[in-house]
Structures are given as C-alpha cells and as structure tokens.
Amino acid sequence: MSRPDPQLFQLLAPAGSKDALVAAVRGGADAVYIGAPGFNARMSAKSITFYDLAVLMDYAHGKGIKVFVAMNTLIKHAEIHGAVKLVAGIKKLGADAFIIQDLGLAEIISKHFEDIEMHASTQLAVHNRMGVDILAEAGFKRVILARELSYPELKIIAKGSPAELEVFCHGALCFSLSGQCLFSSFIGGHSGNRGLCTQPCRRIWRQGKRKGYLLSPRDMQLAEDIRELKKIKIASLKIEGRMRSAEYVYRTVKAYRMLIDAAEGDFPEALDEARGILSADYAREKTSCLFSGRDENIFEPEKAQCLGNRIGEVGESSADSVTIKLFEGVSGIIAGDRLRISNPAGDITRAFKVKVFTLDADRYTFAIDNADDFSKGDPVFRTAEALTDQKDIEKEVDAMYKSYTLKNRGKVVRVYQVSQDYTSLISNKWNSGKKSSPGADTLWLRFSDVKWADSLGGRKSRAVFSLTQENIHQSGDIIDRLGNETVMELPPFIGQRETQLFRNHLEKLINAGVKNWTLNNISHIGFFKEKGCSLSAGQFLYAWNAYAAAFLDDRDINSFNISWEDDFLNIRDLTGPVDAARMLIYLYGHPPVARSRILTPGYIGGDLLLENDRGDKKSKDENSFYPVAESKLTLLIAAKPVCLFSSRRKLHDLGISNFGIDLSYIPPDRKLLKTLFDSYDSDESVPGSVRFNFKSGVK
Template identity: 30%
Template sequence: MSKHPAARPELLAPAGSPEAFFAAMEAGADAVYTGLKEFSARAKAKNVSLEELEKMVGYARPLGRKVFVTLNTLVKEGELPLLVETLSALEKMAVGGVILQDLAVWRLAREHFPALELHASTQMTVHNAAGVRMLERMGFSRAVLARELSLTEIAAIRKETTIDLEHFIHGALCFSFSGQCYFSSWLGGKSGNRGRCAQPCRRRYRYRQQEGYYFSTNDLSAIDLLPELSAAGVMSFKIEGRMKSAEYVASVVGAYRKVLDAPLPQRAEALREAKELLKLSFGRLPTKGFLPGGIPTDIAIPALKGATGRFLGDVTAVKGGAVSFKTRDRIHVGDRIRIQPKTDRAGTAFTVKELLVGQRPVKVAQAGSLVTAPSTFRGVFQVGDTVFKVSSEQAFNMSEPACRRKLAHVPPAPRPARLFVALQDDLLTVRAENGAEGFERRYAVASYPASDSPLNAATLRAVFEKTGGSPFVLEDLSTGELPAVVIPPSRLKEIRRDFYADLLLAEETREKKERRHQVEAALGALLPAATPRPARERQFTVGIRDIRDVQIVNDPGIDRVLLPLTPGNLQGFYRLGRRLAGKEASLVWDLPFFLTDGQLGDYREAIRTLTQAGFTTFRLNNLGHFALFDGLSGLTLITGYRLFSLNSQALLAWRELGATEATLYIEDDRENLGAILRRDAGITPALTVYSTVALITSRIPIRNVRSDTPVVSDRGDGYRVDSRSGLSVVTPENDFSLIGRLGELHSLGCGRFTADLSHLGPFSEGGKRVLDALRRDTSVPGTSIFNYESAME
C-alpha cells in the first residue's frame, strides 16, 4: 500500500443502531463501523444482529460504502465457539473488515477465515512504528492508532510503515490509554475491555478540600486539522460514538463531510458552517487533544462537569417523576434530556413526550421559560440536579421501525451467472458455469420450425437477463449450435424461473456445507479441556522498582526478580555489573508498555547490551516490544498482563510470536482462569498474585495533584495519582492480592506467581509482610481479590 496521503480520506462513522447507520449513509459517510450483540466494546449500545448486519452490508455495497464490524473485546475461554460461528458468518457476508483487540480473533481468522480483512483496534494501544510493523507482519491491513499521538508522531509512524492508518477525529476521549483502563472493572467487575465500562472517570472526586472532575476529558474535535492529518498519513478519519444517537451521527458526519468536500477557496466558510452543525452534536467542550503536539491544557479541566449535552439549567422542583427547571435553551417535545445528580451516580435520560409551561401543554418552549417535563422515573430526581439536552429530533427523524423496515427490503447480494445453453432432441440444457463445479438442468420443450427469427443467443440472453426476484445477474451466456426453431416465450420464462430457483438452492446448500465444514474445522482446532492437574513446581517472582533492591534474589524463597528497564536502572546495571554476576538467569527486565518512536532506538541498544552481558529474560507489555528482539535468539520472552491472555487461543498466538511464558489477565475470574489452565497451549502460564493495580495509565498530566494525598470519591474510596516517566498512573489505596489462594491456583495448573512490590519495596515493613504471607500462603489484610470470586463481565 502507498505511504502517500490518500487523495480522498475515508470518513468513517459509528453505527450503533440501524437508525445511526442510515443517518451515516444519508450524511455522506464513506464507511461505518458497527458492533454485534456480542464481542463489542460498546456492549451498552443497541448494536445489531447478524441478520441486520447482512442487510447493512447489502445496502452499503452498491453505494460503494463499507461496513466494518467491531469484535474488539476480550474473549473468555467459553466464548470461543461462539466467536468461531461469528467469524464464519462475517466472512460469508463479506464485511469490509473486522476490528479486533484480542489475538484470539486474529489467530482464528488467520487460520480458518482468511478472507476477513483485519484491523487492529485502538484498544491494542499501538502507538509507535514498531507496533505497526508488528501488525504488518501479522497480516493486518489497518492500524487504529492510539489517541495520545501528535501529528509529528503519526507522520514518523507513516514514514516507517505501509498499512493503512486510521485515527479518531471526533468524539469522546478516554482519560486512560484505550485498552489499559481497569477502573470500571475494579469498582464492580464491569470491564471496559469487555465493553461494559461504567465510566467512573466521569464522576466527581475530592482532592484535599477541592472537588472536581479530575479524570474526565473533553471531547476530541479535529475538524481544523483534517489537511494536516491527511498529510501525516492518516487515510481513515474515524468518528467516535456507537452509543450516540442517530441525530449525533447525522450532525457530525454532515459537518465533516462539508469540510472534506469543500474546494480550497471555500474551506474557511465550510469550516464555519460545519462548526455550527457540530453544536447540534451535544458534546462536551472541544479539544484537539494531543494532535498539535505538546501536552494539551484543555483536554481535562477538573472544574468542568464531565457530562455530554447542552446545559439547560438546574432542577427547581420535583413532583413524582416530573422535573421543573428554567431552561436556558429552546426545548421541544421529542428532545432527549438527561438529569445529572451532583453525586458520582450516573445520570438518567428520557425523551420529552410532554412539556408544560406553567399548566399549559406546549410543543416547544423558548429559552428563559420555566418548564415542567414529566417522566416515568419516580424517586430518582432531586432539586439541584443538572439538566442537559442530549439530542434533538430535528437532526434526523427516521424512526427505529422505519429504519428496520428499510433494512428488511434490502435485496440479497447479487450473484453472477455465466450460462451455457444447448438444444437437442427437444431437450433444452442449461448449465451454470460458476466456479469449479457446474450446475446443469435439462428441460423438455416443444419447438417449432422457424420461418423467421429462430432461437439464437441474443433471444436466450434477453430471457435469462430478466432474473426476476432471484439474486442472479447474468454476466455471460453462450450456446452450442442451435437448430432453426422457435420455443414459446412462456416456456422459456418458466424454464428461467425454475432454473434460477434450483441454482440458488444448490449454491446455498453447497455454501452452507462448505461453511459448516469450515466451522467444524475451526472448532476442532480449539484446544481440548483436560482434567485439572497441579503445576509441577511453584516459582516466585518479586517485582521491584530500583536495582538497588536486587539483592532480594538472595532470599531462598525467591526465584526471580522483575526489574523495570528504565534509564536509571540501566545506569545502575553499569555501576553494579560485578555484583550482578551469576544472577543473570534470575533477573527479568520489564519493558515499559509506552515507548515513543524516539525511545525505540535507545531501548533496542539497551536490550542488546543486556543480552551481551548474559541476561536472557524479558517481560513484554506491548505488541511493539517484539520487534525490539529481532535478530536475537536464546531468550525467554514473557508477556505481561497488559498483553491480554484471557483464552487459550491468545496463549497460542503469543507462543507463535515468540513468547515462552504468558501472564494471565489481571481482571480475570476463577472460573475462566480454570478453563484456560485446563488447556495445554504449549506456553507456561503465570499469574500476578500481588500488586497495586494501575486503574488508569494516561499521558494526560493531572496538575496540582500529588501522590501523598489521595483523590477521594463520593463513596469514600481513595486513589493515588503518581507521575512517572511522563505518564499519570492512578492506583487504589488497597492493593490486589490472591495470596492465600496459591494452593488453589497451583491445583488448577498455575505454578508461576509474581508479587509486584515495586510500590512498597521488598525491604519495607509492608513489603516484608507481603513476602511473609507469600511464603506461608496466608491472605494479606486490607487487600482486594479484584474479580477472582465474582465473574468479570
């Protein structure tokens, strides 16, 4: 593929519902992305069924548009059979591409459904050229880049790579790197990486005596930067919003279409008009994010409530389910409003079906009016709650039933037909020469000598071109030598109808059989479950932060030490080289998951220096790390839990990419862990059994917030914000621990355990308590088991 900017970048719109799909189509989107009921990172969106998806593909294809499908969640072991069936269905309907996060999707598609085009989701946190090159090796056709990159960084990636680059241009931003947030899961088991984020980042918190929305970002709006994005090498401009309404999609797609299509002399006016359109999208304050370069000062402002919508006012009275407020903007019956409490609870939205000014029912109320909006919600609202308008019926007004009816009338995908026709002894032979196997039928006919206009190829072509209600399109028709006869037109039409009906049945039967064989082969290749058996040995790894603590490896109960590969620790290695002699096999160098392109060269050189000194074991935390080990052999590569291992197919993928040990996912629960461990993927499983959990890892600085004082939620939960290596890391005050359950985990089949004490230090009082508990396998007071005993959603 070309490295040069696309002449006309693709405008890619969200389609979280059939209504949003048609809104995107009508507003001029070149492609849409949508989710199914399963495996979608927006599980709370309406999403679509496979039947609806097939109709969407059928509607878009004749228009030259594409439909991409998001399978961008982590997949549990028990969901692999459903994933196989889903991939088969998507390949059959020839979707434009599949957007994925879990390497189980990549591996199954590559092995069994090779016609699927694969796009790497932004959830994979691909953020440098090494990561994109790795995707190229793996057969991906597109990378959806992390949203934390500048135009300069994107251009550097483009210079070194060839696959398509996609980037978000509009919509909600996550405070954390996508795919690296565990906040929602920590609070209640609702994993953002499983599509069920409860958005705790949008809530209000208190730091010292100052309340604010410390983790809530404003919305991305890059409408001023489209030429620069294209010049940097981005060929697909992506709009966020699969949980947004059709009105939102219509407004935003229309705005960006206007600017993209405007001739250069009219671009300034088009921009002005587009920004007016964007006001109808009811988003948060706009920010260009990281794209201009540097650290954006407007991306997260604690003083601003993290809610979408246009502020209408505060609730002044509540009676039953009805709220009264003085509206700052015009409001219509049919508008949708959300009532947002001042606590950290989620807001409640409803469509205004009745509107009162005083006691008088109205269809529209002007700004400044004191209005009452009844709802079915009782006991939910309070005086002082905030009212936002989140959508208007004015932008797109095709109803959900109307959209579904329109989908239902989409014809099936056309099927090409190449026919051969012959006539001999009053038997008309019709053969479809489609593919390797022909399909033939013979029909008895009554023919009559022709005085003029005998049967010929043109006559037969005219008959068989009219395929009626069948999906066939006649591409070619040839004949043998035809006698000079006439066959009644009514009989030819009857033959045409019967032949196309039989041909369709035969093709569908053949396709179903082939698809079933394909699915059975994929299901048969899934690893069989075995009886749980204890791991052969227990091995303990202790994580430290500073190389000065490396002597903990002399503890007879400790097998390995996990040490961050940082410039400081590398300098310590140069100073302590002699003291580390003989400990090379016991030291695991841990790579930081976020590395800019400017850092890659230094880390590649550091890895070679360490391997030359005899160190052989490294833990990788991003897909781009694999390329740093090109040309090196005899090493032990371990995947960290940031490289998701929630099923056996992912484990097989890591093994194929060169890893010999994989850390299972930190959010996982006992049931799924047991299911994974019952399958032999040929790679050693490991588990983090003690750690502080980085609930959020972000490139966004949180100004004036220090780690010595926690940020506290309305529920009283405390979180500490630590700034390190240009990143903000938010951790809970209580640590994660499975110590006390090591015997159970060992019996399930896992024997390699990591206790990460980098935040405590192994020689601190807290570190010593954890190590003592580790030796005795007794629980550590004041810790959380995360999702271990309650299934992660």
C-alpha cells in the same frame, strides 16, 4: 465538487443504532462501523442483533457504503467458539472488515478464514511504528492508532507504513491509554477491555481539598488538522460515537465530509462552516489532545462536561415521573429531543430521548425509572435537538427492513454452526491436551526501585526488574548485583521517540547475557527478532484464551503472565489446553489501573484520589488510587493491594507453579517483605487487601 477517493482518505462513522446508520449515510460517510452482538467495546450501546446486522449491511452496501464490524474486546477461552461462529456468520453477510482486539481471534481468522480483512483495534494500544510492523506481518490490513499521538509521531509512523493507518478525528477521549485501563474493572468488575466500561473517570473524585470531575477530559476535534492528516497519507478518519445519537452522527459526519471534500483554496471557508456545525453537537468542549502539543486545559474539573445546554430545572418528582420547568425564553421540548437530568450532590445523571410527555403551561412531565433520584431544583439539560427529518429517517429504517424481507423471503438469517477445525491450532501445541503435574512452586519478585535489590537475597526466588525511562540506566547495576538471570520487563507504553533509547539499552543487556524478558505490548516483539531470548507475555499483552497464547507462541513468546483483571474460572479453562507450567500469576501487588499520557503530574499531583462518597461503604473504602509519574506518563495505582495468597493451593492444583509478588510502587521495606513472605508461606491473605475479579468474575 468531486469527492476524494474513499480508498485513499476514508471517512468512517459510528453506527450504534439503526437511525445512526441512516444518518451517517445521509451525512456523507464512506464507511460505518457497527458492534458485533456480544463482542464489542460498546456493549451498552443500543443492541444490534445478527438480523439487524444483515439488514443494515444490505442497506449500506446498496448505498455504496462499506461496513466494518467491531469485535474489539478480549475473549475468554470458553467464549471463543461463540465468537468464531459469529465471525463465520457475519462473513456470509458480506462484512468488509473486522475490527479486532483479541489476538486469539486474529490467530483463528488469519489461519482458518479466507479473504477476511482485519483492522487492529485501538484497544491493541499501538503507539509506535514497531507495533504497526508486527501487526502487518500478522495479517492486519489496517491499524487504528492510539488517540494520544502527536502529529510528528504520526508522521514517523506513517512514512512507508506496511499497513493502512486510521486515526480518530472526533469524539470522546479516555483519560487512559486504550487497552491499558483496568479502572472500571477494578471498581466493579465491568471491564473496559470487555466493552463494559462504567466510565468512572466521568464521576466526581476528591483529592485533598479539591473535588470535581478530575479525570474527565474534553472531547477530541481535529477538524482544523484534516489537511495535515491527508498529507501524511492517513487512510481513514474515524469519528467516535457508537453511544451517540443519530443527530450527533449526522452533524459530525456532515462537517468532516465538508472538510475532506474542500479544495485547498476553499478550506478556510469550509472550516468556518464546519466549526459552526460541530459547535452545536451538545458534547463536551473540544481539544486536539496531543496532536499539536500539550493542551493544558484538557481537563476542567469544575465542569460536569457533556451535559448539554441547560434549559430548566426539576419542579417535582415521584418514584416514576419527573416534572421539568423550563427557563424563560427557552424553546419548548418536542418528541425526538434528548434530555439529561443531573443530581450534582449524588453524582447521578439520567439521559433519555423524548417520546411521550404531558404539558401544563411551561411544565413538562415525563415517566422515567427511579425519578426520585432527583429533587426540586436539580438542573435539566438538552443534549440534542430532534432532527428536522427524524420522522423521515424512521420511515427509511422501516423501509429498509421491508425491502430486506422482500428480497430474502423464505431465507433464514442466523448464525450457523461452524467447523471446529480451528482447534488444531492449540490441540497439540503444548501438552497434547494432558495436564502436567505441577512442580515445586517458584516465587518471582518484581520491583522497579533498585533499592529493593538489597532486600531480595535472603529468599530463594527469581527477580523481575520492571524497566522505566527513569531506571533503565540502572539496569546494568541490577545485573551486577543479582546476575544476568534476572528477568527484564518492558513497560506497556514506549513512545515512538523512546524506542531508540530502549533499543540501545536492550542491546547492551542482551550482550551482557540477559536472555529473559517480559513484553507488555505487541510492538515489543520487534526488539527481539533473532536475538535468541526467552520471552514472556506480561500482564498487558493479554492471553485470555489459548488461541491468543498460540499467536504469541508462534512469535517466540512461550510463557504467559495472567492479567491482573482475569478471574479463576477463565484461568482454570486456560490450564486445559495451555501448559500451566508456562503461566505466572502475581498473587500480591498494587495494580496500575490506568496509564495516561494526558494526565500530567503538574495537574494531578501525587495526593490520594478518592471516589466521591456515594453512601456505599465498600466503594468508599476500596476506590482510592494514588497518581505516580512514570516514563512521561501518569499511572493510577490502587491504594489497596490485591492479594490472592489464600488461593495459591487452588491454583497449584491446576498445575500452576509460578507465583509472584509485585513490589512495584511500594517503597523498599524489609519488614513488609518479611510479612509478605510469611503470608505467602502460610497461604493467608494480607489484611486490608482485595481480590479484584478473581472470585467474583470479570464481566
């Protein structure tokens, strides 16, 4: 059977390890994606060094397989040069494309590198056609769309698209929209936007009398929908899984290869066979997410999810070893199997690949770190069986390294120094490298409840009205009461079907003299072309480095809100090249740590969510969130406010003079507002507040 042209319908597989790359090739992938060392969204995947990249790329290209390198994280200003050096080095290795989230890196690549193909990461949260159009204009050849789109939405976005489109067809789902999740960052400073998500959504949470895996969704599977995706000319089907085993990659790629290659009349039979292969992936149960409509069973809080098949239980444990007793009738454990031990009471799991063990009758003993986290009777699961050709794969990995060494004898494979010509993009952009003296501080008050408008008149400040689908029809009333100097702020997610609603209201407001707008998604730029408005990048249209600020400035966005999760050192570094007078930092508010399209009010309600007590008082006190329904989404709002009033002088000394208080998600309360004003004036933080990453730093 002839294979479809991979230029027209590509199967893209994860290669988080050397074994997984070989497995992807054997399974029938057209292309693979590999994380760049130090700058990718799966930093906890097995480390791939620059030398490994060289070897793996040489091997894949020798098999006719394309290699895309993921640099899909936000990059701090001090890290930019290291990222640029890495891009230059990987380009020399022959990477076929780079997957990018950071707009600053995109700015540098598009203007200072020739012939580098850029793919927009799903971390850029592209969920409507305007986002595709803007990124295509910026030089991106391909856009990886948000996972939470329906088939009707995909059809609209795909029709006449100026860029290739890629969709996820299989793998893990985040409960939050990608690129808009601060959950892990808020809890422990490990940012999902930096590739270090600790997956708090997979933990046990408590809500009223409920307790379970309340935020852990099933895995996505679109095997049944391949023909529909082919019809609307989706360019690439992407399998998620750089954290997955070679066994998982091989089976998943093989199944989707079978479906893509099947002739129309043979598809039902191919689907039955593919389902059989996919059912043995030891992963979570499956869902089509929102592709075919809402799945009311996408969350199953009573199930631990993704633990695999239960094969036995812990017999005994010590500090450095654990003994497992298998259930009767279970096939024995062999080298190459993957096991997971669970401690349900402590919400602890440990996964490992079997290498060495001792066997006594039906009892297997393994050496693992901190084995005393587990007790007699704790369940044990098999998450993957060893591939029958595992040893053959290992031999092939060894052979690829030997082959590369022979072909490149005497050559040094490393990242070389790179010209800093790219710094011209920012060297004279704002203030010729000179810090401006800060002026008098301006206080900005952001709110989404129109009732707050009655309380804002007693203090000299600037108003920011945060628009939602629920309150946008009241925006005219806000202008009548507070004036057309009020800033209107757009929400980070405006679905394809809602773009016309927002466009109509925006036109009315602009015609009424509203010229000040805050944007929170790359797609929002499309609303304001040739409108003559003053535009600001919101907290979710990230400018973590001066080059991202330059990218936005080139598109008439000339001021920047500091992200909720950013830290003082990076803010300090930004105020060198970027005019600090153009920055606004919110010193108080309850940040939305997650924004979900699959978490519904009917499922999650509005009661406070509390992390299961792990014996850590700090996490018990701070890790609580309340769900809020907004714009057909569910947001998780931090119960404890972030407050940086005590750092205002420190920020002022950097040249920053625009400071905000965010009243969103707070019921109107004049007494509270007076307390906040008093604390702001005295530079004293509010009792019971937290500082997010400001002092400790975002990882």
